[in-house]
Amino acid sequence: MNLEEEIANEIAIRVGDEANVDWKLGFLTAFYYQKEMVVQGHTIEQIKTIDPWSLEKTALEVYRFLSEEHHLIQGIDEDEFVTAFAESWEKVKSPDPLLSAFGEANNQFSDIDRSTIKARSIADDLILKRICELIAKEADDFFLPTRKLGNLFGKSRNYAALKIKKLIDEGFLVQHQKGHEYRSPRFRINWEHQPQQSHEDEMQF
16 A cells, blocks of 8 residues: 555544644645655654655645545645645654664664565564563563564564564563463563574575
C-alpha cells in the first residue's frame, strides 16, 4: 500500500461529516508523511526541520488522489488543503517509539541480503533485535504489538509473534509480564545473553 492509499484509507475511517474536516485531512496527511519518512530512516530531528511548504507538490498529489479516486474531499479547495497540511506539520507528535526504532534499525541493516525468503527472515530477526535494543534504552520493559510489527515487516500478525517467540527461545528476550485479553505482554532484554554467532555468521547459508 502506498502513502496516498494509506492516507485515504485512514481518512475514510476517521473523518466523516465533521467540523474542521480540512484541518483533519491536512493533519492526517502530515502524520502519515512523517511516518513514512521515519520508516525510510529519517530521524525525528531531521523531519522537524523540514519546511512543510517545500512539500506542497506532495500535498497536492495526495489532495488529488483523495478527491478524484476516493471522493473523500468535498467543499475543500487545494489551497485550503495545502495550508492545513503545512500548519499541521509541527503539530504532529513524534512517531511512537516502535516506529522510530524500526526506521533506525531498518536503515542500519539496509545492505543485508534479502533476495530469498530465508535471507529476508534472517534480516527481520536482526531488525527486531535492534528494535528491542533501541526501545530498551528508554524503558526497562516494553511491549511489542504484533499487529503493528507485522505491518512494518509487510507480513502478518502471526509472523511477528513467531519472531518474538524466537527471540524468547534464544534467550535474548524475557517475558517480564504476562499479557491478557486487554493488555499485551511486556518484555525485557536479557543483557547477559550471548549470541551463539555473529551477524555475519548468521548470513552464511
